[in-house]
Amino acid sequence: MGHRLSKIYTRTGDDGTTGLGDGSRIEKDHHRMESIGTVDELNSAIGLLLAELPSDDAYAALLAQIQHDLFDLGGELAVPGYTMISASRISELESKLDCLNEDLPPLKNFILPGGSKPAALCHMARAICRRAERCLVALSKTDEVNTTGRQYLNRLSDFLFVMARLLARRNGGQEVLWQQADKR
Template structure:
């Protein structure tokens, strides 16, 4: 159980922050950037959910994802030094659930004939914003994983990759199952 009764500690005033292991790192450290960007993704999903009254199915999926993103943040906040999963880690079952929900939503979508521009209904537009933030989290995590001294679990990397796919499909679902998508018209404004 997490207890937060004091919000400021002043321990970060020197430009460092503590990982879940207690180790202090600069606030610009890649690991900090990774879970910070996951947190941004979560916040953008929260805004998207404000606009999903007409799609309670998608809203419920996003509620589960928001909880998963806290799990992912916890996973990233404790380095996996010896390949042990002694702390909270993202599991393959969470990735599999995302894949199932992508397939479930994708079944009803109109086939794509062009790339989709971010837009349409407000909920869809915010899901596109969350998708782009998620892609940034994925890039930061990939850079972090490429460092020999930094280990990430495969499931964490898979989860964030699958999440960006989910957010794309969910945006189309919210846009009247693809009927309200805004399509790219190449060279339209030449």
């Protein structure tokens, strides 16, 4: 593969537009760009979570694969009409989610983000994932969007929630349970 970027700044975006992979240009505040940026932010949040985990951590390979999926989703969004995320990615995520969830007790209360730094970072990634999904929903009202990408984000937010629960419970840690105001 040849060089992707030979010059980092081009000045072509100084007018408030940006180029897509198909050569077209759109406003930087277009729903498509908001979606691409939020997926990128999610990928960065997962990268931050990965940096907190040992490289041999059981979750590291899962999170690295998710980063690749998110990069593919960003590419898909950058080239209108192009599809990179397939239903098999959702099925694989669901399978992993089912396995992770088996070791957790049933939820009897709401959980607050926290418990440990990795758990809090995972909750932050989950919240960004929900926003990315909302961005794709907004984009789909005006532009053609692969619904599989949106479904992937929906499943990913569930996956990140379960992973955050597991990370909070590691090494004898606990999840932070919400307490109603009148019971504090």
